Amino acid sequence: MEGASAVGGDGAAPSSSAANTAADGGGSSAAPPSRYESQKRRDWNTFLQYLRNHKPPLTLARCSGAHVIEFLKYLDQFGKTKVHVAGCPYFGHPNPPAPCACLLKQAWGSLDALIGRLRAAYEENGGRPESNPFGARAVRIYLREVKESQSKARGIPYDKKKRKRTSTVKATAAPTVSSSTLLVAEGGGGGGDASGTITATIPPPTSAV
Numbered sequence: 001m002e003g004a005s006a007v008g009g010d011g012a013a014p015s016s017s018a019a020n021t022a023a024d025g026g027g028s029s030a031a032p033p034s035r036y037e038s039q040k041r042r043d044w045n046t047f048l049q050y051l052r053n054h055k056p057p058l059t060l061a062r063c064s065g066a067h068v069i070e071f072l073k074y075l076d077q078f079g080k081t082k083v084h085v086a087g088c089p090y091f092g093h094p095n096p097p098a099p100c101a102c103l104l105k106q107a108w109g110s111l112d113a114l115i116g117r118l119r120a121a122y123e124e125n126g127g128r129p130e131s132n133p134f135g136a137r138a139v140r141i142y143l144r145e146v147k148e149s150q151s152k153a154r155g156i157p158y159d160k161k162k163r164k165r166t167s168t169v170k171a172t173a174a175p176t177v178s179s180s181t182l183l184v185a186e187g188g189g190g191g192g193d194a195s196g197t198i199t200a201t202i203p204p205p206t207s208a209v
């Protein structure tokens with residue numbers, strides 16, 4: 001029967017997204033990028049602040065992937081990337097000739113990098129990998145959906161297969177740029193906030209109500 005033997009099978013995700021975020025800092029393994037570390041600390045504090053303001057109250061221990069997705073949606077209000085709705089005439093238009101009423105959101109590349117940092121921060125702050133809400137399958141699925149929908153809405157291919165490729169180059173030399181680096185770079189294509197930096201101003205908790 002479906003026993004308890006599979007515990008940890010799903011939660012223990014590969015460390016690919018960790019590599020992703022390391023690439024975001026642009027540093028090699030030799031020199032730890034302090035910019036990445038400070039950004040990670042800022043992100044972590046932002047998330048803790050978000051939890052403190054959460055209604056109903058939410059503790060880190062009870063935080064699930066669904067709460068993480070809620071947090072990502074909350075961050076959209078601070079976004080700087082125009083994402084056209086299906087009814088907008090500029091849907092799928094990478095360079096609209098005129099402004100439209102569509103909302104600004106967080107670029108997929110920013111969210112992807114943010115989740116990688118928070119996932120690392122969670123475990124550095126004593127969280128167990130198997131209960132890491134930032135590594136939850138639901139979060140991965142949500143990010144993939146954001147990536148695909150933004151790619152369509154903005155008319156920007158995020159997939160490598162649609163990028164121009166130099167087929168004449170023979171791949172004898174070792175690649176110096178990993179695919180994860182490419183992904184991060186592409187995530188901000190035209191977005192403006194490609195650095196993955198999320199700036200969120202969270203209001204202090206109000207005692208009203």
Ligand SMILES: [Zn+2]
Nearest residue numbers: 084088100102
């Ligand atoms: Zn629009």
